[in-house]
Amino acid sequence: MAILVDKDSKIIVQGITGSEGSFHAEQCLAYGNNVVGGVTPGKGGQTALDGKVPVFNTCYEAREQVGANVSLIFVPPAFAADAILEAADAGIELVVCITEGIPVADMAKVYTYLKSSNTRLIGPNCPGLLTPEQAKVGIMPGFIAQKGSVGVISKSGTLTYEAVHQLCQVGLGQTTCVGIGGDPVIGTKMAELLELFENDPETEAIVMIGEIGGSMEIEAAEYVKARVTKPVIGFIAGQTAPPGRRMGHAGAIVSGADESADAKKAKMAECGILVVDSPSEIGATVKQSLQKVTA
Amino acid sequence: MSFEGFSIYFLYDKVFTTMKIHEYQAKEILKKFGVPIQDGFIFESEADIEATIDNVASELNCKQFVVKAQIHAGGRGLGGGVKFCPNKETAFEKAKEIFGMTLKTHQTGPEGQLVRKVYITEALDIEKEYYVAITLDRTQSKHVIMASSEGGVDIEEVAAKTPEKIIKVWVDPNLGLQANQARQLAFRLGFEGDAFKQAVKVFKALYKAYEATDASIAEINPLVLTEQGNVVALDAKFNFDSNALYRQKDIASLRDVHEEDPTEVEAGEFNLNYIKLDGNVGCMVNGAGLAMATMDIIKLKGGEPANFLDVGGGANVETVKNGFRIILSDKNVKAVLINIFGGIVRCDRVANGIIQAVSELDLSVPVVVRLAGTNAEEAKLLLENSGVSIIPAESLEEAATKVVDVAT
Numbered sequence: 001m002a003i004l005v006d007k008d009s010k011i012i013v014q015g016i017t018g019s020e021g022s023f024h025a026e027q028c029l030a031y032g033n034n035v036v037g038g039v040t041p042g043k044g045g046q047t048a049l050d051g052k053v054p055v056f057n058t059c060y061e062a063r064e065q066v067g068a069n070v071s072l073i074f075v076p077p078a079f080a081a082d083a084i085l086e087a088a089d090a091g092i093e094l095v096v097c098i099t100e101g102i103p104v105a106d107m108a109k110v111y112t113y114l115k116s117s118n119t120r121l122i123g124p125n126c127p128g129l130l131t132p133e134q135a136k137v138g139i140m141p142g143f144i145a146q147k148g149s150v151g152v153i154s155k156s157g158t159l160t161y162e163a164v165h166q167l168c169q170v171g172l173g174q175t176t177c178v179g180i181g182g183d184p185v186i187g188t189k190m191a192e193l194l195e196l197f198e199n200d201p202e203t204e205a206i207v208m209i210g211e212i213g214g215s216m217e218i219e220a221a222e223y224v225k226a227r228v229t230k231p232v233i234g235f236i237a238g239q240t241a242p243p244g245r246r247m248g249h250a251g252a253i254v255s256g257a258d259e260s261a262d263a264k265k266a267k268m269a270e271c272g273i274l275v276v277d278s279p280s281e282i283g284a285t286v287k288q289s290l291q292k293v294t295a
Numbered sequence: 296m297s298f299e300g301f302s303i304y305f306l307y308d309k310v311f312t313t314m315k316i317h318e319y320q321a322k323e324i325l326k327k328f329g330v331p332i333q334d335g336f337i338f339e340s341e342a343d344i345e346a347t348i349d350n351v352a353s354e355l356n357c358k359q360f361v362v363k364a365q366i367h368a369g370g371r372g373l374g375g376g377v378k379f380c381p382n383k384e385t386a387f388e389k390a391k392e393i394f395g396m397t398l399k400t401h402q403t404g405p406e407g408q409l410v411r412k413v414y415i416t417e418a419l420d421i422e423k424e425y426y427v428a429i430t431l432d433r434t435q436s437k438h439v440i441m442a443s444s445e446g447g448v449d450i451e452e453v454a455a456k457t458p459e460k461i462i463k464v465w466v467d468p469n470l471g472l473q474a475n476q477a478r479q480l481a482f483r484l485g486f487e488g489d490a491f492k493q494a495v496k497v498f499k500a501l502y503k504a505y506e507a508t509d510a511s512i513a514e515i516n517p518l519v520l521t522e523q524g525n526v527v528a529l530d531a532k533f534n535f536d537s538n539a540l541y542r543q544k545d546i547a548s549l550r551d552v553h554e555e556d557p558t559e560v561e562a563g564e565f566n567l568n569y570i571k572l573d574g575n576v577g578c579m580v581n582g583a584g585l586a587m588a589t590m591d592i593i594k595l596k597g598g599e600p601a602n603f604l605d606v607g608g609g610a611n612v613e614t615v616k617n618g619f620r621i622i623l624s625d626k627n628v629k630a631v632l633i634n635i636f637g638g639i640v641r642c643d644r645v646a647n648g649i650i651q652a653v654s655e656l657d658l659s660v661p662v663v664v665r666l667a668g669t670n671a672e673e674a675k676l677l678l679e680n681s682g683v684s685i686i687p688a689e690s691l692e693e694a695a696t697k698v699v700d701v702a703t
Binding site: 077078101102103104105107108109111112113127139140141143144154155156157158159160161162165182184185209211212214215216219235237238239240277278279280 | 431433434436437438467468469506509511536538539541542580581582583584585587588589590591592593594595600636637638639667668669690691692695
């Protein structure tokens with residue numbers, strides 16, 4: 001078991017004929033994924049990745065003809081919001097958008113629209129998903145991860161790799177690693193993934209990596225307190241940014257919540273999350289927590 | 296610009312970039328979308344002071360003036376950058392005083408900000424002050440309009456102490472602001488009669504301006520009701536989503552690089568995301584999250600980070616060289632930590648970049664290098680056999696310990 005993607009996922013890549021898209025589609029294929037095609041408007045009927053997969057004009061065609069149920073997006077920022085909507089309208093259940101730099105206003109519209117669809121979005125501006133030895137839907141380097149029992153949720157890219165690397169070094173593999181993205185509007189938030197990991201029988205512990213800004217970690221901590229029985233290990237990046245006067249701007253008064261690392265850490269600890277101060281202690285802390293569970 | 300006295304929000308805003316503009320530019324935008332503003336003219340040279348005052352007097356038909364320093368930082372009034380002037384003579388005197396001054400506010404840091412532009416406006420007779428702003432509510436992924444009848448003061452204090460005095464209305468981004476929502480705001484703020492109609496119009500226009508310009512914040516503080524019964528924007532602030540500037544050419548042209556740290560501007564030209572801090576340990580990292588985590592561990596080991604620097608995906612020779620130049624332009628830096636986790640980026644290439652950069656630049660400070668991920672083993676051998684003086688480290692823990700050790 002894993003969450004969101006496994007070896008049976010039928011993946012298409014939107015933007016497969018671009019340089020980023022083709023490079024990473026090739027990497028996903030090499031990882032053993034079921035990449036069933038790509039979408040580039042106007043290039044339907046051609047093939048990509050040296051003739052290995054068909055290219056379609058629309059997601060609709062890809063859904064009809066090869067039964068795609070996961071889409072990985074590498075479309076440039078100006079067109080990425082439209083690409084997400086296209087995948088949703090075609091009925092694709094899971095969309096992973098890697099594109100960085102999509103205007104926030106576009107994403108707010110997409111997010112609201114997706115509420116009335118059956119499509120889940122991961123990202124944008126994220127490294128995507130990795131279920132070790134089964135599926136790589138994104139840009140995470142496959143070799144750093146190994147199959148195991150820890151679920152990973154992270155706002156960051158390379159910091160996720162660091163955490164996964166540490167887990168492997170202490171002999172712990174992962175069920176699924178999810179990079180959710182750090183943009184102001186993202187498709188899937190931490191709490192939703194905590195729920196998926198809690199319900200996944202193979203996941204025994206969950207790592208949650210957040211950052212300063214926003215209040216998603218606070219909502220996630222409240223979810224942990226109410227619903228999660230598995231150990232959750234948390235880290236917040238940006239905790240040593242010195243405290244000081246707030247910028248006099250509206251963003252800080254929207255939620256009324258304190259978005260500093262200290263406030264988040266305190267809330268997380270209060271909700272039963274094992275909060276690590278140092279980013280180098282993530283792996284060891286997970287290991288300890290699992291030993292306690294089995295002892 | 297110093298980091299001291301700034302908050303995490305400052306860092307956050309800069310990492311996830313927004314573009315700022317001056318008050319007079321924000322008011323020009325409001326005017327274009329139909330919001331009545333306290334109008335005025337700008338001067339950028341001492342020789343133009345008198346003509347500017349004359350212009351305000353004749354064009355706007357007024358005898359009293361307000362002289363306002365134009366810098367991006369807030370708190371200008373308390374810092375002495377905004378003066379009411381009952382006549383032309385005082386206006387001339389104050390304008391001369393404010394132009395070219397180094398204005399210190401709680402947002403500029405102790406070294407202050409040079410005033411290069413001064414805005415001379417009409418003075419209005421104020422009956423009551425309100426606050427109104429639109430931004431994104433990240434929790435709901437919707438836009439939120441916040442308004443209060445407690446305008447003109449420190450609105451964050453109002454929000455913290457008396458949150459019930461802040462009215463919030465959430466706007467579906469696919470529907471936009473509805474008439475009933477604009478009316479609700481005006482009613483709840485207590486507007487009546489003709490002022491009510493004007494306020495509704497202002498809210499609608501403000502939302503239009505926010506949406507059409509890809510603003511991340513559109514704020515009027517204060518929005519005033521004048522003694523003559525007019526609803527007018529007295530001060531305004533707009534920030535914009537940098538990701539949308541490609542489709543906002545007019546907005547992008549309003550950028551004032553004088554308001555930004557020159558090193559940060561230079562870094563931006565090399566596609567590096569750099570923020571200067573006050574410590575002595577320079578760092579060069581790929582990825583914003585890992586860069587923040589690296590700063591965190593430096594501090595936990597007893598050191599002080601000198602900067603935030605995210606080199607992004609392309610850590611090649613040029614990137615590393617430019618990164619070094621920028622980090623070392625800060626004379627406080629006593630040691631540098633390079634922490635690269637190679638995913639797509641291959642560590643052997645990064646290692647070659649570091650070796651070349653270090654040998655060409657003839658560095659005067661020790662450099663600790665930690666490379667992990669793709670081809671990390673090859674990279675380690677390259678560094679060992681290169682003969683350049685680099686302190687290698689295996690783990691993040693070891694790297695941080697070593698760099699703090701050599702910096703002190």
